[in-house]
Amino acid sequence: MERHGPGTTHDVTNQVPPLANYNLFASDAALAAALERDGAAWHREALLRHGAALTTPETLALADLANRHTPELFTYSPRGERIDALEFHPAWHSLLSLLRREGLHALPFSDPQRGAMAARCAGYFLHAQLESGSLCPLTMTFASIPVLQREPALFETLRDKLYAREHDPRDLPLAQKTSAMIGMGMTEKQGGSDVRSNQTRAYATGSAGGGRGGEYRLVGHKWFFSAPQCDAHLVLARTGDHEGLSCFFVPRFAPDGSKNAVQIQRLKDKLGNRSNASSEVEFLDAFGILIGEEGRGVPxxxxxxxxxxxxxxxxxxxxxxxxxxxxxxxxxxxxxxxxxxxxxxxxxxxxxxxxxxxxxxxxxxxxxxxxxxxxxxxxxxxxxxxxxxxxxxxxxxxxxxxxxxxxxxxxxxxxxxxxxxxxxxxxxxxxxxxxxxxxxxxxxxxxxxxxxxxxxxxxxxxxxxxxxxxxxxxxxxxxxxxxxxxxxxxxxxxxxxxxxxxxxxxxxxxxxxxxxxxxxxxxxxxxxxxxxxxxxxxxxxxxxxxxxxxxxxxxxxxx
The missing domain is CATH 1.20.140.10 (Butyryl-CoA Dehydrogenase, subunit A, domain 3)
Structure with missing residues (x-):
């Protein structure tokens, strides 16, 4: 009987080559036509560039790497200090850098002109075909801007960092960073979508006695707290005897530069969206600033x-x-x-x-x-x-x-x-x-x-x-x-x-x-x-x- 060596039992045929090096935007007639009619033709060249960059083998590999090497939580330092640090694969930060470079976190607000929303949505659509998890912190940052704009004093300290087109992965107080990401925290374990059953409470501190723009301490929990590495979160909590919930800006670091008292209990082991960190947290007298009117947090x-x-x-x-x-x-x-x-x-x-x-x-x-x-x-x-x-x-x-x-x-x-x-x-x-x-x-x-x-x-x-x-x-x-x-x-x-x-x-x-x-x-x-x-x-x-x-x-x- 004739013997065959390793690798000679069959030839690899009828297998499909990987799909790469095509232009996501140029190949999408429906998207290109919508961009023109919605007044965003001025953004076409940027989308063509972005659409080509997203399908190179090197960029496609980022999506795979970020989802295979998922975030890790380090609760304590080697010396026993509570640090609640998150570690991501470098591919994750590369994906966020791509998103911010295109202005997809702020474009209609940082560069307001006709068609800016259509331009941003088209770019977001292109990136979402590459990888989904990296969109979560970007979406929340984008959505927070019109809320924060209603608080002029606070927004003045955040505007440049929110609009910045560089991703800053460093875990530092906001004052020391070049850009910022904002998350949101609404869901609690007893309520899910029924946020009106939330139990987290906020207590006014200082001589001003609270109110809009005032400082508070938050005590409670959140059952789903996505992207806990964000520089701040908008959080719902109860104040005083108000039946309604109030909205608070809760930074990752307190004003004195120490880590704010938001402790990450664990990361969620999710079916998908694995490149993104979702967590359970507890507020142990966490520092926060009241956004909007007291008791009007849901609106x-x-x-x-x-x-x-x-x-x-x-x-x-x-x-x-x-x-x-x-x-x-x-x-x-x-x-x-x-x-x-x-x-x-x-x-x-x-x-x-x-x-x-x-x-x-x-x-x-x-x-x-x-x-x-x-x-x-x-x-x-x-x-x-x-x-x-x-x-x-x-x-x-x-x-x-x-x-x-x-x-x-x-x-x-x-x-x-x-x-x-x-x-x-x-x-x-x-x-x-x-x-x-x-x-x-x-x-x-x-x-x-x-x-x-x-x-x-x-x-x-x-x-x-x-x-x-x-x-x-x-x-x-x-x-x-x-x-x-x-x-x-x-x-x-x-x-x-x-x-x-x-x-x-x-x-x-x-x-x-x-x-x-x-x-x-x-x-x-x-x-x-x-x-x-x-x-x-x-x-x-x-x-x-x-x-x-x-x-x-x-x-x-x-x-």
């Missing part, structure tokens, strides 16, 4: 939450886009049964269906970005911001889990192992549904917003009806939605998920009618909104055979 911090909800939509849309591009690339290179996967009709159906979902998510978050920039103007813009944003946070984040699972299946067994990106995308997918308000919380918020902003809701529906002209299925879907909204309050609450879903699908359909090729808009309406299409239970890959699947795929990611 104060809800503005921060609105921005973070937008970023949840963008982050989930980015996971869709990243998984889609990987699936298309794989199908174009992998052969089965004598043909490339991308040449087989059923696989083309799956990929085209995924492409429709991805483009709809992209046009939606870019439209929301415009509303966040123009929210003070027309009622319709308020509706997009206040009604559609929580609905989008619910629906797009929910869809991402199924979407990434389907894209993983395109890869077959290779998609299920940790050596490729698909498993990481899938593990990242649930977090945006859970964080910053679960699905039920979002859907109930949609109903509240429609009641409180009735004029804005009417303006939004009027605009949608105008866009729906000439599209009978879209018009019929709008009427079904309007009928559902006329039901009794208890019926509306029980139907809140369906209402939010229909609001988002209607919003996406009208945007595609306006901005996408006719074939894309028609395919989306026919399979998501037409009566009897089963939009609540359909799986990907069930487009009618008559649609031009290949053209939809080519638009999504040109060969």
């Amino acid at each position: 104060t911090i809800i503005e921060m939450a609105n921005y973070t909800r937008l970023d949840c939509v963008i982050g989930s849309a980015a996971l869709m886009r990243a998984a889609l591009v990987q699936a298309i690339h794989h199908a174009r290179h992998r052969s089965a049964f004598g043909r490339h996967l991308a040449e087989q009709p059923l696989m083309r159906n799956v990929l085209a269906d995924l492409a429709l979902e991805s483009e709809a998510a992209t046009v939606l978050f870019m439209r929301l970005a415009r509303a966040f920039e123009d929210a003070a103007s027309a009622p319709e813009e308020r509706a997009w911001r206040r009604i559609v944003t929580p609905a989008a946070k619910y629906w797009v984040c929910k869809r991402t889990l199924e979407f990434t699972g389907e894209a993983m299946e395109v890869w077959g067994g290779n998609g299920y192992v940790e050596e490729g990106p698909m498993a990481r995308f899938y593990r990242e997918a649930p977090v945006n549904s859970i964080w910053e308000g679960s699905g039920n919380v979002m859907c109930l918020d949609v109903l509240r917003a429609m009641e409180r902003e009735a004029d804005a809701a009417q303006a939004l529906f009027a605009a949608w009806r105008a866009d729906a002209q000439g599209h009978p299925a879209l018009t019929a879907a709008l009427e079904r939605l309007a009928a559902t909204l006329k039901a009794a309050p208890e019926t509306r609450e029980a139907s809140a998920r369906r209402i939010a879903q229909q609001i988002v699908l209607t919003a996406q359909a009208t945007l595609l009618v306006r901005y996408a090729p006719t074939a894309v808009a028609d395919a989306f309406i026919a399979t998501r909104l037409a009566d009897g299409c089963g939009e609540s239970g359909r799986v990907y890959g069930t487009l009618p055979a008559t649609f031009d699947h290949a053209a939809i795929i080519e638009r999504a990611f040109p060969a």
Whole structure:
């Protein structure tokens, strides 16, 4: 019998080359078009540069390294001193440096001009296709700025550090740093999303007796305290006999330069988002400054939450886009049964269906970005911001889990192992549904917003009806939605998920009618909104055979 040496048992064939060295921005027609129409064409060259930099093999490796070498907590120094220090792999700091270099933590505030919000959201979308965990401290820093701007004295000490485009990883008092990151702490173990059950208390110190801008000592805990290495957090706590919660600026270091009395109990061992540190903490007379009016902490911090909800939509849309591009690339290179996967009709159906979902998510978050920039103007813009944003946070984040699972299946067994990106995308997918308000919380918020902003809701529906002209299925879907909204309050609450879903699908359909090729808009309406299409239970890959699947795929990611 002839014997073969090691490595001669088989040749490696029909394996897909890694996807690298392409431009995330240049290859995304829907994103590029949205940037132009939203007045952010001035940022195009920066996005082209950023889009190319994010797909080099060296940059792609950062995402893998930061998630394999997760943060470590060192509670005590070798001498027994309480230090609560966190150690990150250098890849984590490289990712944060990339984010800050592009101004994604502050662009609309540091460089206000028309289209700044769209420019920032587009850049965030590109980075989110690379790595998700590094977005958490950046999102919270971004969302804290409009809250902190309302406290002029405090903001004056923070502005330059918040706007700085250099990442400063040093664990030092803010006065000694070149840049700052801000987190938020709301959730407690007994309440979760029900922050009104929070028990952390704050006690005024000094002769002034507290009040806005006053100094307090906080005693209590937080069950989820993400990015505990941030230079400060906005924290909810109770004061005196107030029924309502108050909002506090709690720095990592006290005014005397000592470590503030915020003790990290442990880091969470999470399913995904592993590059980012999430923790449980206790406040043991921690120093804090009251932000906003006493007892009005929830309204104060809800503005921060609105921005973070937008970023949840963008982050989930980015996971869709990243998984889609990987699936298309794989199908174009992998052969089965004598043909490339991308040449087989059923696989083309799956990929085209995924492409429709991805483009709809992209046009939606870019439209929301415009509303966040123009929210003070027309009622319709308020509706997009206040009604559609929580609905989008619910629906797009929910869809991402199924979407990434389907894209993983395109890869077959290779998609299920940790050596490729698909498993990481899938593990990242649930977090945006859970964080910053679960699905039920979002859907109930949609109903509240429609009641409180009735004029804005009417303006939004009027605009949608105008866009729906000439599209009978879209018009019929709008009427079904309007009928559902006329039901009794208890019926509306029980139907809140369906209402939010229909609001988002209607919003996406009208945007595609306006901005996408006719074939894309028609395919989306026919399979998501037409009566009897089963939009609540359909799986990907069930487009009618008559649609031009290949053209939809080519638009999504040109060969």
